[in-house]
Amino acid sequence: MAKPAAAPGITKENILLSAVSLFNTKGYDGTSVRDIAKKASVNAANISYHFHGKQGLLESCFTRFFEAYLECLEAEADKLEFTPADECLKRAVFNILQYQSENHLLSRFVLREMSIDSQIVREIISSYLMKERYLFKRFFERGEEQNRFTSMPVSMFIIQLKSMLSIPFLNSQYLREVWHVFPQEQFFVDRYYASLEQWIDQCLLTRQAAIPQPLHTIMRSLP
Template sequence: MKETPTKRKIVETASTLFYQKGFHGTSVRDIAEKASVNVSSISYYFKGKQGLLEYAIANYYEEYLQLIETTLEQSMDDEPIERLKNLIHHIIQYKHINLQLSCFIHRELSMDSVFVREMAVTYLAKENYIIGNAFSLVFKDKKEDKYKLDRQFLLMQLKGMLVTPYVLQNEWRSQIVGDYSHSLFVNKYVQTIHKWLAYISE
């Protein structure tokens, strides 16, 4: 079933409520009231709350994976380190544009929520492959790699940095007011990761 304004509104509303109240703390009626739609609309489009969550997560990751694949394709001629830096910027930017759903998903994954992990497992495997491959290419031609033995741990650190703002959003969101400051946060946070990456790859 193709996207419609009503369907999009329901997903956006549900994402906000899941973020604020959690999945189990949000009812179909809550979503319908806040989205100004009938409960039957949610049943029609998604077959219920579980189907709505599945759709939201699938849509989130499909757009995300398409973005990172396109980003890498468009920077094929760049040096590996620049490709990875560009990829990191697009990842953080996407997660921030979809802030509430990003926070909800990463919060659930950090708590090892089975119902979210089962929905996301295939997407997460593909994400790990893409990021891991881009990270490995940075070190491919280095004859003397001072971090050779620790590379798996460094990749783990990178993946941690990509999700930290969305697991620990209480650490920074009080400093953010309006779209402009969100943009500043993204740029500053990305620059911090870039500095770390430059240090370990020099």
């Protein structure tokens, strides 16, 4: 009896995951459509059908990563009107870490490709990363309005924050081989986030915002 054909959605997802795995080990240029088809156990024509070739797969990798990444920021930016900006920013940072950990191969590949000057990278910068800039600025503007953030060069802080969010996944082999740390594990996410939270508090919070609320004030604010 012939083996049932996989559902189109499953086939497409399998192709994408197989491509990400190969792109990480062999590099984008070193991976052929035939390699991807073999790993995904599909005909090469399936790749043309779903992605219009290897370039389409590359674009799908970028789209998947950055749309989920921006969702982490957007979800918290939408809460800025009724939630302290530092709380929103911290949750966004945690959610980004969590997403990158759960998708560490995709994260590593995309972050690595972003260091190459190419047409697709320029397109990503003009769309996704300009939106990222806008969302980060919303956190900082609201934080200053709430008198919770100190006045500081926003660009410098964001550059540092983005570096700390990406380095563990970009250099995952270094973490594994030298420090025996695994970015795809929840233990790493929790411990690493704790250090980032402390850094955010030290760099951003005003003296007033850093003072813990008295217990009676906290109790009055509870429903």
